[in-house]
Amino acid sequence: MHYSKMFISTLKEVPAEAEAISHILMLRAGYVRQLAAGLYIYLPLGLRVIERINKILHEEMNAIGAQEITMPALHPSEVWQETGRWDEIGEEMFRLKDRGGRDMCLGMTHEEIIAWLAAKEIHSYRELPQIWYQIQVKLRDEARPKSGVLRTREFLMKDSYSLDVDEEGLENSYQLHAEAYHKIFSNCGLKYYMVESDPGMMGGAKAHEFMAPSPAGEDEIALCDGCGYAANVELALSIPKKVEIQNWVLEEIHTPEKRTVKEVSDFLKITPEYFIKSILLISDKCPVLALVRGDQELHEKKLNKIIGNHRQAHKEEVKEILGVEAGFIGPMNHKIRIVADSCLKEGVYVSGANKSHYHKKGIKPGKDFTAEWFDIHIAKEGDFCTKCNTPIRIENAIEVGNIFMLGTKYSHPMKAFYLDKNGQEKPIIMGSYGIGPARIAASAIEQNNDKDGIIWPKSIAPFDVEILPLNTKDSKTVEVAEKLYKLFIDEGIEVLIDDREERAGVKFKDADLIGIPIHIIIGEKNLKEGLVEIKDRRTKETAKVKIEDTVKKIKEKIKD
RNA sequence: CGGGGCGUAGCGCAGCCUGGUAGCGCACACGGUUCGGGACCGUGGAGUCGAAGGUUCAAAUCCUUUCGCCCCGACCA
Numbered sequence: 131m132h133y134s135k136m137f138i139s140t141l142k143e144v145p146a147e148a149e150a151i152s153h154i155l156m157l158r159a160g161y162v163r164q165l166a167a168g169l170y171i172y173l174p175l176g177l178r179v180i181e182r183i184n185k186i187l188h189e190e191m192n193a194i195g196a197q198e199i200t201m202p203a204l205h206p207s208e209v210w211q212e213t214g215r216w217d218e219i220g221e222e223m224f225r226l227k228d229r230g231g232r233d234m235c236l237g238m239t240h241e242e243i244i245a246w247l248a249a250k251e252i253h254s255y256r257e258l259p260q261i262w263y264q265i266q267v268k269l270r271d272e273a274r275p276k277s278g279v280l281r282t283r284e285f286l287m288k289d290s291y292s293l294d295v296d297e298e299g300l301e302n303s304y305q306l307h308a309e310a311y312h313k314i315f316s317n318c319g320l321k322y323y324m325v326e327s328d329p330g331m332m333g334g335a336k337a338h339e340f341m342a343p344s345p346a347g348e349d350e351i352a353l354c355d356g357c358g359y360a361a362n363v364e365l366a367l368s369i370p371k372k373v374e375i376q377n378w379v380l381e382e383i384h385t386p387e388k389r390t391v392k393e394v395s396d397f398l399k400i401t402p403e404y405f406i407k408s409i410l411l412i413s414d415k416c417p418v419l420a421l422v423r424g425d426q427e428l429h430e431k432k433l434n435k436i437i438g439n440h441r442q443a444h445k446e447e448v449k450e451i452l453g454v455e456a457g458f459i460g461p462m463n464h465k466i467r468i469v470a471d472s473c474l475k476e477g478v479y480v481s482g483a484n485k486s487h488y489h490k491k492g493i494k495p496g497k498d499f500t501a502e503w504f505d506i507h508i509a510k511e512g513d514f515c516t517k518c519n520t521p522i523r524i525e526n527a528i529e530v531g532n533i534f535m536l537g538t539k540y541s542h543p544m545k546a547f548y549l550d551k552n553g554q555e556k557p558i559i560m561g562s563y564g565i566g567p568a569r570i571a572a573s574a575i576e577q578n579n580d581k582d583g584i585i586w587p588k589s590i591a592p593f594d595v596e597i598l599p600l601n602t603k604d605s606k607t608v609e610v611a612e613k614l615y616k617l618f619i620d621e622g623i624e625v626l627i628d629d630r631e632e633r634a635g636v637k638f639k640d641a642d643l644i645g646i647p648i649h650i651i652i653g654e655k656n657l658k659e660g661l662v663e664i665k666d667r668r669t670k671e672t673a674k675v676k677i678e679d680t681v682k683k684i685k686e687k688i689k690d
Numbered sequence: 691c692g693g694g695g696c697g698u699a700g701c702g703c704a705g706c707c708u709g710g711u712a713g714c715g716c717a718c719a720c721g722g723u724u725c726g727g728g729a730c731c732g733u734g735g736a737g738u739c740g741a742a743g744g745u746u747c748a749a750a751u752c753c754u755u756u757c758g759c760c761c762c763g764a765c766c767a
Contacts, residue, residue: 142716142728143702147760167759219767221691239767273691273765281766329767348766534767582727600726635727642727653726 131593133628137174140640150346152572153278155584159643161571168275168283175644176571178592180286183318183567184265186589187288190314194306196261196290201243203267207233209242213543224269236269241536241562244291245544248558255295255550258558259303263290265567277346279568280528286568292561293541295550300535300559304336307533307563311340315530318570319587321577322530325351326361328431329534336535340565341527342573351527352509356520364431367505368513368522369473370423373403376478378492385489389457391424394489398480401425406474406481406493408459410448413440417451421461421470423479426507433506436469458482460490461499470501528573531565578668584645585668593626594618594688596646600634600653610662610677611652617681623688642667648687650680 141158148154156162161176172180188198207225210216216235224236237243244262252258265288272283279285292303308324315322322342329337339362341351352366353359361367388394391405405424410417411433418437422428433440448456452464460482461468474495483490493499505516511524538557540546546558571590578585588594595618599611611627618625626646628637634653641649651663651672662680664687665672675683 140728141701146696146702149761164759215767220765222766241767270766274761274763276761598726603725633725633727633729635725635729638727640728651726655726 131626133626134630136626138640138644139173140643148278150277150280150572150576151579152280152346152575155575155579155643155645156278156572159584159645162279164278168272168281170279170282170568175592179571179586179590180567182590182592183570184286184288186314186317187265187565187567190310190317191261191263191288191290193313194261194310196263198264199262200264200266201237201240201247203237203269205235205237205243207235209246209544210235213242213245213540215242222270222272224271238268238270239562239564240264240266240289241291241540241560242544244293244562245540245546245558245560248293248541248560249544249546252293252546252548252558255548258293258295258548259299260293261290261303261306262293263288263563277348277572279572280346281348282568285566288565288567290563292563293546294559294561295548295556296559297537300537300561303561304533304535307561308338311531311533311563311565314565315340315342315570318574318590319578320530320570320573322573323351323353323360323527325353325527326365327532328362328365335537338533339529340531342530342569342577343525343527344573344576345526346572346576347526347528349527349529350524352513353523353525354515354518354520355523356515357518359515359517359522361509363509363524366509366522367516368507368509369516369519370426370507370510370513371403373423373477375476376404376492378478380490380492380494380498382483382485383489383491384487385458386487388487388489394480395424398489398491400480400491404477404480406461406479408461408481410443410452410456410459411437411440412443412447413437417443417447417466419452419459419461419464419466419468420506421468421474421501422507423471423473426471426473426510429506429508432504433469436502436504436506437467452484454482454484455486458484458486458488460484460493461501462490462493463499468499468501469506470495470503471507472503472505473507474501475503528569528576529566530569530573531563533563534561536560536562579645582639583643586645586647588647588688591645591647593624593646595623595625595648595650595684596641596644597625597627597650598634598637598641598652599627599629600637600651602629602631604654606657607652607654610657614650614652614662614677614680618684621681621685623684648684650684 139160144154145157163171226234228234268287269284275281294300320342322340325339325341327337327339350363352361385394388397391402395402402424407422409420445456479493480491481493513522515522541558541560547555550556575584597611599607601607615627647667649665661674663672663674
């Protein structure tokens with residue numbers, strides 16, 4: 131491709147609306163433009179990257195026997211009503227009516243459609259298993275689109291769905307996907323982790339996410355270097371560091387106007403890990419007192435699984451239910467349900483005295499109060515792994531893919547049944563698996579850039595090589611550049627040639643910004659000796675090679 | 691949905707407090723010089739000051755409403 135013929139519009143200045151590095155660089159290097167919040171146009175360079183990612187997706191999905199289909203983005207409401215999600219899902223679903231007044235929606239995912247298809251087409255165990263996939267647009271009315279292409283309202287997704295006769299079959303399809311995903315993300319040159327995740331509202335037994343570590347990521351993941359435990363913080367288990375067991379005797383201390391752990395901790399000169407935080411919650415059924423250690427945070431999602439939906443109690447409710455002013459609650463002598471974090475089983479603590487402006491020191495769990503024990507704290511950096519006791523790390527990460535075991539959540543209501551060997555009618559066991567190509571591209575930029583611009587992994591760069599004829603007024607330069615260009619094309623190497631009548635500096639700057647991994651610099655002086663320069667975008671190292679050896683050298687470089 | 695910020699030329703911004711001819715840099719067009727790390731000089735084109743209403747002799751500037759975009763949080767099947 132000739133640069134002068136391709137629409138590439140680079141920006142010298144950082145657009146005001148961009149914050150994330152990938153967003154800034156995609157705009158500056160001319161990969162995307164924003165139409166409105168969470169809606170992006172992919173320019174020629176951007177589309178090339180997406181297409182290279184899609185090619186990898188196709189290869190690996192086809193390799194596990196998945197078959198490509200394509201489903202509509204516009205759905206009739208009926209299928210969503212069948213599974214109940216028409217009502218379950220709130221404002222995040224784009225809804226509209228057709229001219230006949232029928233309710234329609236824009237597809238945010240395709241479990242319903244797959245189950246509908248399977249219900250119509252699959253009748254016998256002989257037709258199973260199946261894996262169907264598409265690379266197609268999804269629409270979600272996100273509450274807050276952000277970070278450029280990382281969270282948008284319309285986005286491309288590779289979504290696949292497995293249909294199996296039983297749990298064992300599902301396990302196999304799940305495993306196939308996990309392996310394919312490992313290949314896909316490493317082929318794309320990403321640093322990533324496969325972590326345990328919360329199946330949540332998707333339903334089903336097991337789910338994993340593929341996470342590309344990056345400060346721009348919205349998720350936090352807990353990682354153990356000891357045993358490889360990796361989990362999304364939304365469900366990660368951990369053991370907080372142990373505290374010394376103090377030989378305090380139970381005593382009441384006057385703590386005027388000191389309500390928060392920090393205030394009391396500063397006042398008594400006792401560090402927060404010796405405190406018990408008591409939080410009153412109102413669940414659907416009854417009030418619950420939740421206890422976590424002073425240096426820990428209560429994990430709402432974990433607690434949700436134990437006591438169901440709940441909310442924080444208001445100040446008046448605290449007074450009414452516990453008979454204490456908020457800020458001075460202690461775990462002792464209450465008749466309500468108490469759920470405490472397991473790490474509080476051992477130790478001697480300080481907590482509210484259930485009396486305004488007083489705290490109690492020397493509280494012993496088991497003796498002074500009892501509770502149901504669960505892991506209900508948020509795992510944090512420095513906590514220990516529950517499996518091997520190694521300190522864990524917390525990293526921010528971008529969710530680039532996920533795999534879910536669904537079971538019969540969708541097949542049952544959609545009546546996707548098959549007849550087994552004995553003529554028995556059984557529901558198809560489903561799994562669903564997603565990858566966001568745009569997130570792969572953005573993650574690759576987040577993980578590979580420098581002050582000058584993008585450094586694409588070779589596999590997903592818009593071109594393999596960029597040729598920079600520095601002085602296009604020199605006929606020899608142009609002749610050699612065009613000759614090499616043709617040779618590359620003949621070899622099936624994707625090449626961009628910067629044939630613009632621009633000064634050398636401009637070409638260097640744009641080449642660095644755009645981030646094609648290998649540059650071939652053609653300058654007059656080297657040419658006189660029959661040489662051109664090969665430059666590595668990442669290391670910035672250059673090597674002079676003979677013109678006739680260039681293609682061979684580049685082929686070697688592309689391979690490794 | 692809660693909190694904060696910003697809308698002035700294609701892009702980045704100043705001007706607004708204290709009302710009085712709409713500016714700077716980059717980009718763009720033309721001419722000349724330059725030419726291996728975003729050149730220089732000269733000339734030029736380009737703006738309903740996000741929108742609506744109000745106050746005023748006079749509004750980019752003050753007031754009200756509204757729309758859009760970004761950031762933090764909540765949410766995210």
